[in-house]
Amino acid sequence: MTEYKTIKVSSADGVAEIILARPERMNTIDEDVRPELIHALTEQGFADGVRAIIIGAQGRVFSAGGDFAMMKRRNGDPAAAEKGSLDGKQLLRTMFEVPVPIIAAVQGDAYGLGSTIALSCDIVVASRGVKIVDSHVKVGLVAGDGGAVVWPPSIGLIRTKRHLLLGDPVLAEDGYAMGMVSDLVDTPADVLPTARELGKRLAALPPLAVQGTKRTLNAALAQQSTGVLEFGLTLELATMQSEDLLEAIDAFESKRPGEYTGR
Numbered sequence: 001m002t003e004y005k006t007i008k009v010s011s012a013d014g015v016a017e018i019i020l021a022r023p024e025r026m027n028t029i030d031e032d033v034r035p036e037l038i039h040a041l042t043e044q045g046f047a048d049g050v051r052a053i054i055i056g057a058q059g060r061v062f063s064a065g066g067d068f069a070m071m072k073r074r075n076g077d078p079a080a081a082e083k084g085s086l087d088g089k090q091l092l093r094t095m096f097e098v099p100v101p102i103i104a105a106v107q108g109d110a111y112g113l114g115s116t117i118a119l120s121c122d123i124v125v126a127s128r129g130v131k132i133v134d135s136h137v138k139v140g141l142v143a144g145d146g147g148a149v150v151w152p153p154s155i156g157l158i159r160t161k162r163h164l165l166l167g168d169p170v171l172a173e174d175g176y177a178m179g180m181v182s183d184l185v186d187t188p189a190d191v192l193p194t195a196r197e198l199g200k201r202l203a204a205l206p207p208l209a210v211q212g213t214k215r216t217l218n219a220a221l222a223q224q225s226t227g228v229l230e231f232g233l234t235l236e237l238a239t240m241q242s243e244d245l246l247e248a249i250d251a252f253e254s255k256r257p258g259e260y261t262g263r
Contacts, residue, residue, distance in 0.1 A: 002043060006033045008058075009040050014051040014203030015196065016044035023059025029113045030067035034087045037117075038094050045098030051203040051210065053098070054195045055121060056105035060188075065112025065135065068249050074240050081240045085233045088113070088145040092229065095120040096222045099211040101202055105195035106172070106181075107188040111135050116146035119154055122214055125183040125195045126172035132180065133169035140248035140260070141239045144232030149225040154180040 002009070008019040018040045020027035029037075044050050057063060074081040095102060095117070104121035109131040118124055118132065126132070134147035143164045151160040155170070155178040163170060176184040185194050202210055239245060244260045251258035 002039065004036050004040065007036050007040060009044065011044065011047070011050055013200065014049055015054060015199035016047070016050045016052070017054045017056060018044065020055075020057040020063055023057075023061070025067070026061040026064035027057045027059065027114070028064045028067040028070075029117075030070040031084065031087075034084075034091055038087070038091050041094050041098050041102070045094075045100050045102075050100060051205075051207050052100055052199040053102045054105050054192070054199055055102060055117065056192055056195065057107065059108065061108040061114075062106045062110040062130070063112075063114025063117065064109075065114045066139075066141075068139075068253070071139070071141075071240065071245060071249060075245055076241065078237070078241060081237050085145075085237055089229055089233060092116070092120055092146045092149065092225070093222070096218045096225070097215075099215060100207075101210060101214050103195045103198055103202075105191045106130055106132070107191040109133070109169075112139075112147075113145055116150055119150040119180065120146065122217075123183065123195075123198055124175075124181050125185060125191050125198070126175065126181045127185050127188045127191050128171075128173050130172040130188075131169035132172065132175055133167065134164050135167040136236070137165065138167040138248065139252065140242055140245035142232060142236040144229075144234070144236030146225075146229065146232075148232050149221070149228050151180075153221060154178070 008021045010017050101122040103123040104118040106118050106126040110118045111133050112135050115132045115134050134143050136143035172181050175181040243263045248258050
């Protein structure tokens, strides 16, 4: 099995686990994490004997989303930003197209790209009190790397607009009521055991039937996502080069209101 630096990967009894393993950085997603996730999903998703994948995380936060240092590096470097955009597109497509079901084990808050990863999974297990939020607008970015694709089928277009335009969170229990969360548990400690039990149940079923059902259900989403994702990422690339991005990050880090110019 491949050695990874930012994630931990294991497999047993037909269920693979991919665990985001940088809790000291709130499991942010950067140029190191994204390719490792894509590789691990592909490696495990097509491995003999693997019939389900769990994506989980170490620490209190599932993922804080995109890394601020990465965003600053890409601001003023269009080539690097475009490479990141291509990687983002590949991650989402990989999650849709890997044949085995993917279960999100959301033990802590999921922000930005972290929420996109969770909602791109086929089953979402989350703990009460967890916040799921696409906060792109709050850091001056278009929610173009998948939020506009995976939120509407989960909670509807009008609710999606409400939350993505303002960057407001959805609590897991409200997400459960709306259809965003499939399995709601009481505590963070309950999340991974519940995901593992679901993984075992999937692994015990006829694999061709399960995989074909996943692919059928994802076919329409994958087709619809192509145009939306291309358009959204193009717009996000433009905001990645904006002055407002740097101002939003500085305001957040300085704990002050931002002053935005639209440039």
